Amino acid sequence: xxxxxxxxxxxxxxxxxxxxxxxxxxxxxxxxxxxxxxxxxxxxxxxxxxxxxxxxxxxxxxxxxxxxxxxxxxxxxxxxxxxxxxxxxxxxxxxxxxxxxxxxxxxxxxxxxxxxxxxxxxxxxxxxxxxxxxxxxxxxxxxxxxxxxxxxxxxxxxxxxxxxxxxxxxxxxxxxxxxxxxxxxxxxxxxxxxxxxxxxxxxxxxxxxxxxxxxxxxxxxxxxxxxxxxxxxxxxxxxxxxxxxxxxxxxxxxxxxxxxxxxxxxxxxxxxxxxxxxxxxxxxxxxxxxxxxxxxxxxxxxxxxxxxxxxxxxxxxxxxxxxxxxxxxxxxxxxxxxxxxxxxxxxxxxxxxxxxxxxx
Ligand SMILES: *Cc1c(COP(=O)(O)O)cnc(C)c1O
Numbered sequence: 001x002x003x004x005x006x007x008x009x010x011x012x013x014x015x016x017x018x019x020x021x022x023x024x025x026x027x028x029x030x031x032x033x034x035x036x037x038x039x040x041x042x043x044x045x046x047x048x049x050x051x052x053x054x055x056x057x058x059x060x061x062x063x064x065x066x067x068x069x070x071x072x073x074x075x076x077x078x079x080x081x082x083x084x085x086x087x088x089x090x091x092x093x094x095x096x097x098x099x100x101x102x103x104x105x106x107x108x109x110x111x112x113x114x115x116x117x118x119x120x121x122x123x124x125x126x127x128x129x130x131x132x133x134x135x136x137x138x139x140x141x142x143x144x145x146x147x148x149x150x151x152x153x154x155x156x157x158x159x160x161x162x163x164x165x166x167x168x169x170x171x172x173x174x175x176x177x178x179x180x181x182x183x184x185x186x187x188x189x190x191x192x193x194x195x196x197x198x199x200x201x202x203x204x205x206x207x208x209x210x211x212x213x214x215x216x217x218x219x220x221x222x223x224x225x226x227x228x229x230x231x232x233x234x235x236x237x238x239x240x241x242x243x244x245x246x247x248x249x250x251x252x253x254x255x256x257x258x259x260x261x262x263x264x265x266x267x268x269x270x271x272x273x274x275x276x277x278x279x280x281x282x283x284x285x286x287x288x289x290x291x292x293x294x295x296x297x298x299x300x301x302x303x304x305x306x307x308x309x310x311x312x313x314x315x316x317x318x319x320x321x322x323x324x325x326x327x328x329x330x331x332x333x334x335x336x337x338x339x340x341x342x343x344x345x346x347x348x349x350x351x352x353x354x355x356x357x358x359x360x
Contacts, residue, residue, distance in 0.1 A: 005344035008322030009152055009297060009335045010175065011195040018249045036245045041238055046245075050233070053248030060251055060260055063184050063207060070206040070226065071234040071244050076102075076174045076193035079204065080109035082224050083146065083170055083189065088114045089215040091143035095119040097136065097162065099292075100127045100151025101328055102172060110146070113217070117142065127154040129289035133162075144168040144188055150176035150294050152196070153326040155286070155333065157294035161186045168212055176296050177205070178254060179338060180264035188212050194243055196296070197337050199250050203243030254338070263338055270336050270345045271295040277349045283356035301331030307359055308332070318351045320344075 006013040029036050032045050039046045054069050063069060072078070083106075084094065093115030096107040099122050107116050119138050120131040138145060145164045150157040152175040161183065162169065168188025177192040184190065189208045195201035206226065213226040222228050228236055254263055275293060278284045278300050286293070286300045302311060308331065315323050325331040336345055 002319070004316075004319045004321040005340070005347055006321050007334045007336065007340065007344075007348070009196070009326070009333060010193070011201050012197075012322075012335055012337050013339045014199065014246075015250065015253050015339045018246065018253050021249055022246060037242050039241070041235055041241050046241060049245050049248055050239075053244055053251060056248065056251035056255060057205070060178065060254055061182065061184055061207070066210050067184060068206075068208050068210060068213065068226070068230040070208065070229050071239055071247075072204045072206055072229065073202060073240050075201070075204055076172055076191060077105070077109075078224075079172070079191040079206065080106045081113070082206075082226070083144070083191075084110040084113035085220045085224055086216045086226050087168065087170070087189070087212060088143045088217060091141060093117055093139065093142060095138050095142040095145040095167070097121075097131070097145065097147040098123065099130055099148060099156050099158075100154040102151055102153070102174070103146070103148040106146055106148070106172060114143065119145065122156075126287070127151060127156060128287045128292075130156060130158055130292045136162075138164060138167070140165065140167065142167050144170045146170045146172070148172045150174075150179075150296055152297050152335075153299075153328055153333075155288050155294040155297045155299040156292050157296070159291060168209070175335075175337075176294070178260060178263065179267050179296055181260040194247055196335075197339075199247035200243045203240045203247055205247075266342065267295045267336075267338065270340065270342055271298065273342075273345055273349060274298050274334065274336065277352065281352070281356055283360045284352065296337055297333055297335050299325055299329050299331060299333040301325075303360070305330065310359070311355055314355060315351060318347070320348055320351055323348075 026035055095117050097120045098104050110116050117139050120136040122129050122131045145167050149171050170189045171187055173190050173192040175196040178197045191206045194203035208226055216225045223236055278286050283303050284300050312324055323332045325333040
């Protein structure tokens with residue numbers, strides 16, 4: 001079977017060139033006579049893979065020297081817990097800006113460890129926008145402000161970085177990291193599960209400002225403590241070696257593509273093509289405020305939900321997979337991460353046109 005255009009929200013499509021390289025190196029990585037899956041993480045070959053991946057990620061995101069980069073396990077969901085345990089320090093609470101289900105989950109988990117202040121939420125608007133800045137109630141004494149730059153389920157993305165007046169900004173970048181350049185120095189902590197824009201699931205990247213580590217609550221387990229993980233180069237225990245290796249190949253691939261500026265230009269073109277088509281065709285609609293629409297996850301509904309099953313069936317026949325929307329929102333969702341080609345987006349638009357013509 002030939003490869004499909006895979007619009008899955010995560011785990012998601014990866015660059016074909018990277019998959020082919022993994023395949024070529026599977027049995028014998030670089031003359032070592034073994035697969036990366038089989039090597040000791042403490043020996044030189046894996047250490048060189050690990051260090052190259054960090055170096056390339058630092059170059060891609062232009063990460064300042066006073067930030068640690070950690071390669072962890074547990075997914076973004078584990079960070080919902082790590083963050084309050086590590087960052088509360090001597091404060092009592094933290095602010096959460098909630099623009100979708102992931103931010104809501106992060107706040108719920110954090111509430112077990114500290115006082116959560118929902119500084120802003122667009123839940124009353126069914127998470128179709130970023131709440132108006134004038135309505136935010138940020139607490140100047142908060143340990144940190146948490147937000148979700150891109151809400152994967154609702155397709156809501158912040159166009160710029162919130163101002164928090166010196167309170168550390170913590171961001172769940174799972175579904176938008178590496179989609180465009182960002183100014184890392186504006187953040188206290190950035191985290192992302194790998195399976196959207198980086199590589200296989202099982203790897204979680206944390207980029208954290210040095211002064212924010214070393215204040216973990218006494219009960220924090222060692223492997224949840226950023227300081228211990230940083231001191232041990234993310235190898236306090238066995239790291240997610242294979243995911244780390246594949247992520248490193250993706251970083252090299254993105255650098256070879258021209259870095260994040262070039263990646264962003266392509267992502268913007270892809271998103272614009274799809275939204276422009278949806279907006280031009282009354283058969284489809286996307287409910288998100290235009291300024292807050294995601295470049296990565298594009299939910300849309302058909303005029304008649306009874307046609308959903310037919311739409312999905314025809315899509316697979318047209319080699320388009322993973323388009324079923326999240327159950328919380330319904331309809332469809334096209335996830336068009338970095339590794340989705342412009343050709344794939346055009347194939348989706350062509351199919352949508354044909355379907356609308358046949359059923360409109
Ligand atoms: C996918 C996703 C998560 C959950 O990630 P896991 O790695 O499965 O824990 C959390 N936040 C956002 C924004 C996501 O897209």
